[in-house]
Amino acid sequence: MTLLVLGAGGQVGREVLELASEKGVAAIGLTRADLDITDGAAVHAALAQHRPSLVVNAAALTNVDQAEADPARAFHVNRDGPAHLAAAAAARGLPLLHLSTDYVFGGERPGAWREDDPTEPVNVYGHSKLAGEEAVRAATERHVILRSSWIFGPFGRNFFDTILRQAARAPELRIVADQRNCPTPGRDLAAAILHVAEHLAAGRPGFGTYHYCGVGAVTRLGFAEGVLSVAFRPYLPLLRPVPATAYPSAAPRPANTVLDCAKFATTFGLAPRPWRAGVALAVERWRGQGN
Numbered sequence: 228m229t230l231l232v233l234g235a236g237g238q239v240g241r242e243v244l245e246l247a248s249e250k251g252v253a254a255i256g257l258t259r260a261d262l263d264i265t266d267g268a269a270v271h272a273a274l275a276q277h278r279p280s281l282v283v284n285a286a287a288l289t290n291v292d293q294a295e296a297d298p299a300r301a302f303h304v305n306r307d308g309p310a311h312l313a314a315a316a317a318a319r320g321l322p323l324l325h326l327s328t329d330y331v332f333g334g335e336r337p338g339a340w341r342e343d344d345p346t347e348p349v350n351v352y353g354h355s356k357l358a359g360e361e362a363v364r365a366a367t368e369r370h371v372i373l374r375s376s377w378i379f380g381p382f383g384r385n386f387f388d389t390i391l392r393q394a395a396r397a398p399e400l401r402i403v404a405d406q407r408n409c410p411t412p413g414r415d416l417a418a419a420i421l422h423v424a425e426h427l428a429a430g431r432p433g434f435g436t437y438h439y440c441g442v443g444a445v446t447r448l449g450f451a452e453g454v455l456s457v458a459f460r461p462y463l464p465l466l467r468p469v470p471a472t473a474y475p476s477a478a479p480r481p482a483n484t485v486l487d488c489a490k491f492a493t494t495f496g497l498a499p500r501p502w503r504a505g506v507a508l509a510v511e512r513w514r515g516q517g518n
Contacts, residue, residue: 228428230254231279234286238383242417264308271315284325294352295478305355313366322369329376331357334481350478372436380413381512404448404468409440412505438486441502458510
């Protein structure tokens with residue numbers, strides 16, 4: 228099995244390549260500089276050149292406010308790029324594992340969202356990622372669409388990184404307490420991706436759409452408390468709960484996008500673990516990056 232990982236310079240792509248190397252899984256990583264997935268001819272050429280047995284698409288425009296400010300760019304990357312990848316994979320008979328997001332849901336109800344629940348994105352990012360899912364489904368039946376949420380780890384700029392940086396220099400932090408989700412350790416998501424790849428390589432059934440995230444629904448405030456209790460114990464900064472309206476942004480965020488992962492666990496025989504179990508390693512690796 229040889230994986231071709233697109234978005235190799237991003238948070239998830241780097242985790243997949245690092246874990247694949249540790250496990251002895253052959254993987255080729257292409258960054259945005261190596262391959263622009265919005266260029267259909269270049270995508271076809273890359274698959275012909277590298278001849279993978281499975282394609283992992285972790286490439287996306289993930290900055291939610293940037294997507295809101297530039298919808299054309301968001302749809303070009305998050306819809307048209309996956310469409311090219313799916314068409315190229317289909318032409319070569321390759322399975323495609325495509326990463327998507329909890330933000331395809333509207334978040335205006337309690338409880339956990341299942342794969343077949345109605346999708347009602349509230350921002351451009353969510354709409355563009357949903358369009359990417361639809362493009363993948365239209366182009367190839369041999370796909371796994373994996374929706375995840377609040378991915379955290381040592382790479383890139385995200386809420387995890389922001390909280391750790393702010394806590395190091397401020398005695399008090401104001402954290403949003405009315406947005407709820409399930410954080411996902413990036414290393415765990417990478418392990419799930421490799422597990423799915425091995426499952427498909429063995430010829431077992433599993434194509435379709437799935438949810439995978441850490442176990443344990445929590446607000447952003449609760450997530451911050453969980454991270455800082457590991458990173459700064461016993462000298463935690465004071466955390467004050469505030470509503471999302473305290474931080475006006477270009478793009479609205481859904482209030483509740485907790486994902487139900489039962490279908491993934493049943494199909495692939497791998498249950499997500501509590502997100503808190505991945506915090507200590509993520510903090511250690513984050514500090515190991517020179518932070």
